Amino acid sequence: MAGPIYVAIDTPRLDTAQGLAVAVKSHAGGLKLGLEFFNANGKDGVRRMAERGLPIFLDLKLHDIPNTVAKAIEALHPLHPRILTIHAGGGMEMMKAARAAAPAETKVVGVTMLTSLDQDDLDRAGIKGSPADYVNRLTDNAREAGLDGIVCSGLEVAAMKKQWNDGFFVVPGVRPEGSGASGDQKRVVTPRQALDDGASVLVIGRPITAAEDPNAAVAEIAATL
Numbered sequence: 001m002a003g004p005i006y007v008a009i010d011t012p013r014l015d016t017a018q019g020l021a022v023a024v025k026s027h028a029g030g031l032k033l034g035l036e037f038f039n040a041n042g043k044d045g046v047r048r049m050a051e052r053g054l055p056i057f058l059d060l061k062l063h064d065i066p067n068t069v070a071k072a073i074e075a076l077h078p079l080h081p082r083i084l085t086i087h088a089g090g091g092m093e094m095m096k097a098a099r100a101a102a103p104a105e106t107k108v109v110g111v112t113m114l115t116s117l118d119q120d121d122l123d124r125a126g127i128k129g130s131p132a133d134y135v136n137r138l139t140d141n142a143r144e145a146g147l148d149g150i151v152c153s154g155l156e157v158a159a160m161k162k163q164w165n166d167g168f169f170v171v172p173g174v175r176p177e178g179s180g181a182s183g184d185q186k187r188v189v190t191p192r193q194a195l196d197d198g199a200s201v202l203v204i205g206r207p208i209t210a211a212e213d214p215n216a217a218v219a220e221i222a223a224t225l
């Protein structure tokens with residue numbers, strides 16, 4: 001892997017996505033494609049992005065019954081994603097089915113608590129305890145189910161790494177020092193902090209893709225790591 005930064009290419013436009021891939025290529029470790037891109041461009045779009053030569057992280061956050069998730073993952077086999085997300089809240093059987101359905105070379109990681117949520121969101125959902133407690137419970141389940149790792153915020157990654165040393169930790173909600181408002185992200189840390197605390201991969205989107213010069217933006221972030 002060239003580096004820990006996976007750039008979130010969140011656009012429905014294939015030409016824009018390809019332009020961004022070219023712009024960030026020398027400092028990115030991979031490209032993260034999510035629902036916005038996948039729903040607009042499908043598997044062919046993913047193949048076109050893979051032609052750029054960077055590993056592909058398919059962030060589809062699958063969340064359904066075990067059979068449906070397993071079949072959905074089988075349908076993605078031809079794409080050979082390096083990383084694939086499911087929701088850790090989908091239950092033990094679903095996570096086991098997901099891991100079993102994915103190729104060995106794909107890291108299957110469980111989204112614990114979205115970085116756009118905070119304590120208030122947990123309270124409203126009737127979930128007891130703090131974000132740290134909730135992430136901890138779901139991480140234990142993901143590990144027991146045989147997943148490769150989890151998605152969590154940089155606020156939790158140090159504690160999760162401590163208890164799961166060889167886990168694979170994907171950290172979104174990353175904002176460079178002094179980048180101002182964090183928008184819809186509520187649990188946010190800097191790239192340096194996330195990496196120091198044990199992140200395997202940093203997912204960074206808008207601070208790079210919305211910059212006037214995405215290449216300069218990713219280079220600047222990479223220089224802090």
Ligand SMILES: O=c1ccn([C@@H]2O[C@H](COP(=O)(O)O)[C@@H](O)[C@H]2O)c(=O)[nH]1
Pocket residue numbers: 008010034059111113114115116151152172173174185203204205206207
């Ligand atoms: O908990 C999560 C899980 C996934 N994401 C995804 O990461 C990127 C973040 O983009 P930014 O522009 O850097 O905020 C985006 O694609 C999300 O779908 C997340 O943010 N939090």
